[in-house]
Amino acid sequence: MDNGRSETMPGTVALFVACVADLAYPGPPRACVEVLEAMGVSVELPAGQTCCGQPALNSGYPRQATTLARRWLATFARYDAVVTTSGSCLSTVHHAYPRLLHGAEREQAVALAARSWEFTQFVTDFGQGLTLRLDAEVTYHDSCHMLRTLGERSSPRELLSRIDGLTLVEMTDSGVCCGFGGTFAVKLPDVSVAMADHKLAQAGRTGARYLVSADPACLMHLQGRADVTRAGIRTRHIAELVSDALVRTEVRA
Amino acid sequence: MPDAAEVPTPESSPPTPPRRRSTALLGRERVVVTRPDWAAATIPAHRKPLPIITRAALDQPGTAATHTRLSGKNREQNDGGWPPEIAALRERGAEIRRETLRDLEGHLAALTAKAEANGVVVHRAATPDDAVGIITGIARANDVRLVVKSKSMATEEMHLNAHLEENGIEVVETDLGEYIVQVADERPSHIVGPALHKSKAEVGALFEELAAERLPQEAEDLAAFARTRLRADFHHADMGISGVNFAAADTGTLTLVTNEGNADMVTSQPRIHVAVMPMEKVIPRLRDLAVLVPLLCYAATKQKVTVYQTMLNGPRRDGEPDGPEQLHLVILDNGRSSIVEGRYREVLACIRCGNCQIACPVYRTVGGHAYGSVYGGPIGAVLTPLLANTKQGRDLPFLSSLCGACFDACPVKIPLPDMLVDLRADYEAATRGRPRRWLWRLWAKAWDSPRGYRLTMTAARLAGPLLPRAVLRRLPGPGRGWAAGRALPATRDAGAFRAWFTDRRPR
Ligand code: SF4
Numbered sequence: 001m002d003n004g005r006s007e008t009m010p011g012t013v014a015l016f017v018a019c020v021a022d023l024a025y026p027g028p029p030r031a032c033v034e035v036l037e038a039m040g041v042s043v044e045l046p047a048g049q050t051c052c053g054q055p056a057l058n059s060g061y062p063r064q065a066t067t068l069a070r071r072w073l074a075t076f077a078r079y080d081a082v083v084t085t086s087g088s089c090l091s092t093v094h095h096a097y098p099r100l101l102h103g104a105e106r107e108q109a110v111a112l113a114a115r116s117w118e119f120t121q122f123v124t125d126f127g128q129g130l131t132l133r134l135d136a137e138v139t140y141h142d143s144c145h146m147l148r149t150l151g152e153r154s155s156p157r158e159l160l161s162r163i164d165g166l167t168l169v170e171m172t173d174s175g176v177c178c179g180f181g182g183t184f185a186v187k188l189p190d191v192s193v194a195m196a197d198h199k200l201a202q203a204g205r206t207g208a209r210y211l212v213s214a215d216p217a218c219l220m221h222l223q224g225r226a227d228v229t230r231a232g233i234r235t236r237h238i239a240e241l242v243s244d245a246l247v248r249t250e251v252r253a
Numbered sequence: 254m255p256d257a258a259e260v261p262t263p264e265s266s267p268p269t270p271p272r273r274r275s276t277a278l279l280g281r282e283r284v285v286v287t288r289p290d291w292a293a294a295t296i297p298a299h300r301k302p303l304p305i306i307t308r309a310a311l312d313q314p315g316t317a318a319t320h321t322r323l324s325g326k327n328r329e330q331n332d333g334g335w336p337p338e339i340a341a342l343r344e345r346g347a348e349i350r351r352e353t354l355r356d357l358e359g360h361l362a363a364l365t366a367k368a369e370a371n372g373v374v375v376h377r378a379a380t381p382d383d384a385v386g387i388i389t390g391i392a393r394a395n396d397v398r399l400v401v402k403s404k405s406m407a408t409e410e411m412h413l414n415a416h417l418e419e420n421g422i423e424v425v426e427t428d429l430g431e432y433i434v435q436v437a438d439e440r441p442s443h444i445v446g447p448a449l450h451k452s453k454a455e456v457g458a459l460f461e462e463l464a465a466e467r468l469p470q471e472a473e474d475l476a477a478f479a480r481t482r483l484r485a486d487f488h489h490a491d492m493g494i495s496g497v498n499f500a501a502a503d504t505g506t507l508t509l510v511t512n513e514g515n516a517d518m519v520t521s522q523p524r525i526h527v528a529v530m531p532m533e534k535v536i537p538r539l540r541d542l543a544v545l546v547p548l549l550c551y552a553a554t555k556q557k558v559t560v561y562q563t564m565l566n567g568p569r570r571d572g573e574p575d576g577p578e579q580l581h582l583v584i585l586d587n588g589r590s591s592i593v594e595g596r597y598r599e600v601l602a603c604i605r606c607g608n609c610q611i612a613c614p615v616y617r618t619v620g621g622h623a624y625g626s627v628y629g630g631p632i633g634a635v636l637t638p639l640l641a642n643t644k645q646g647r648d649l650p651f652l653s654s655l656c657g658a659c660f661d662a663c664p665v666k667i668p669l670p671d672m673l674v675d676l677r678a679d680y681e682a683a684t685r686g687r688p689r690r691w692l693w694r695l696w697a698k699a700w701d702s703p704r705g706y707r708l709t710m711t712a713a714r715l716a717g718p719l720l721p722r723a724v725l726r727r728l729p730g731p732g733r734g735w736a737a738g739r740a741l742p743a744t745r746d747a748g749a750f751r752a753w754f755t756d757r758r759p760r
Binding site for chain 1: 303307324328615661674689694701702703706737741744749750753
């Protein structure tokens with residue numbers, strides 16, 4: 001691993017839920033807990049966490065974003081490892097916090113970013129022992145911030161390749177934005193929706209049953225559009241897919 | 254306005270032979286203008302709001318086909334990233350451009366001194382109007398009636414063609430793409446490929462309208478049609494106007510990079526030449542071209558070198574077979590001397606390759622005209638609000654999903670996404686008294702406390718059943734934009750994860 005993160009699996013991680021998951025997408029963080037526990041990791045849920053602040057920042061309100069950035073750091077600073085099922089929010093910690101904060105706070109942000117994992121990164125790094133099996137054909141959408149800000153293209157694919165019986169059919173333009181874009185989705189809804197249609201069309205062309213991604217926000221937007229246009233494909237967060245694929249070796253109490 | 258082309262010269266006109274009018278534009282009056290007002294060559298003074306223009310753009314016939322074409326081009330140009338040798342040029346190019354910007358005035362002074370020593374007349378224009386005044390002044394002083402032009406985005410900033418035409422001077426765009434948009438009375442939709450938004454069939458139909466006859470429709474035929482029409486104009490024009498890609502401060506050499514060779518004709522045939530450059534086009538040294546030209550060509554078209562590089566050092570000297578008698582260089586500011594002093598300085602590193610536009614999914618989806626500005630796409634969304642004469646483009650930074658593709662695509666590594674975010678903050682700070690400012694403050698206050706956050710979850714859970722999609726799409730506010738085209742997120746699940754997590758581990 002040359003990504004600067006720990007090479008030994010942390011025994012305990014703090015889960016960063018992210019606001020979209022809290023508001024409407026309980027599945028991904030729940031699946032994350034299940035998968036991490038299957039790996040023998042103990043998951044804590046720091047109670048003080050809310051949102052990373054990205055919605056405010058990208059809407060032109062950096063001061064409000066900074067307020068939430070400070071809260072985020074204060075909440076997670078005491079943990080050795082942080083895991084999240086929202087790649088985009090983690091990219092905010094990586095890229096936006098050092099721009100918003102200065103001095104000691106910036107250093108704290110950089111240090112904390114270095115011990116934070118997006119879900120697929122964590123499971124790819126440490127989940128080799130998992131037995132995963134699921135008969136499914138899926139296609140994968142790279143969320144923008146995970147792909148371009150975190151530079152993470154391989155972990156989700158590596159993880160999918162570890163699922164027995166699963167076929168990944170790559171779509172054309174997998175790295176092209178789905179059109180969500182935070183408040184862009186409501187400020188310029190027609191453009192946002194047209195971009196979702198392009199994405200759903202490409203995904204549909206693969207013939208895959210599931211459109212998988214690692215960001216709840218993209219999926220919320222894409223599923224919302226697919227519901228209206230009756231696109232055949234269903235969206236699924238990669239954590240949920242991996243949780244579906246878990247072959248448990250112990251009887252669970 | 255275009256119908257002046259064929260006015261017969263009255264018998265009583267003075268004995269001088271009648272001046273030739275443009276051949277290339279013959280029949281222009283026959284072309285029925287079908288483009289929407291926001292695609293016009295001259296941008297309307299009161300632009301419609303972005304949601305309206307973009308909606309209209311999405312409804313335009315051809316927009317979907319443009320998206321398909323541009324997506325193919327994007328895959329060709331940007332999938333796979335930068336090959337190692339170009340990546341190395343990219344590092345060096347990015348640094349050369351930043352070096353330039355650290356002392357822009359110094360480099361401009363050196364350029365001016367060198368160019369003047371070479372016999373070039375150098376003009377500085379603070380505003381687009383100043384530049385128009387200078388150029389029309391040169392035209393009038395030299396009794397110019399017909400101008401041939403090669404690509405220049407700086408002249409678009411000043412709507413130069415319209416101003417020259419108002420002064421009775423005919424202007425012919427000689428770059429094929431520019432010629433197409435000129436005939437269609439549009440402005441360029443892309444900074445390198447002005448007519449990228451037009452399919453071959455659309456161009457064919459346009460040329461047939463212009464020619465009032467059937468034309469063979471292969472791409473080469475259409476290009477040949479334009480070339481044939483343009484040939485006579487090169488010969489008869491009194492003045493050439495071109496852009497500049499790079500102006501070397503150490504030698505005063507102006508370099509133009511083109512695919513068609515028209516710049517060679519424009520700069521060498523007419524007796525007067527005016528090169529127009531925005532002030533950031535200066536580069537420190539002529540040898541920097543070895544980095545910047547291949548970088549520009551690769552970023553723009555994935556070619557290693559373009560077909561033509563035209564270099565201008567000065568007017569024709571005694572014994573030289575061609576070249577203009579007068580060579581003028583107009584250096585346009587239009588707010589750039591302020592930009593270079595501020596936090597957005599790096600945007601002036603731009604070498605106008607257009608790759609951020611091709612890489613942008615919003616640009617590909619709505620097309621370049623939908624930005625309602627001279628420059629569209631990510632570079633336009635950043636540059637337009639910063640230029641001095643484009644106040645109405647201040648909201649353009651919001652026309653982006655902040656996906657970051659433009660940054661990866663930029664040959665000189667301009668942090669366009671960060672700039673878009675910062676410009677949004679500038680925009681919000683400048684528009685006082687908006688209720689949304691208070692909403693964001695309230696939001697930050699609420700979400701800076703676990704209790705406030707929990708309350709939001711409860712409110713979301715309760716509001717879900719009360720505000721189904723059918724209702725929400727009729728109410729004002731952000732929910733409407735969402736609900737118009739998408740099912741609502743399952744807010745009945747708000748807070749469900751935390752409840753699940755707590756329940757499974759009773760304390
Ligand atoms: S900003 Fe970068 S990518 Fe865009 S046109 Fe300028 S140089 Fe090219």
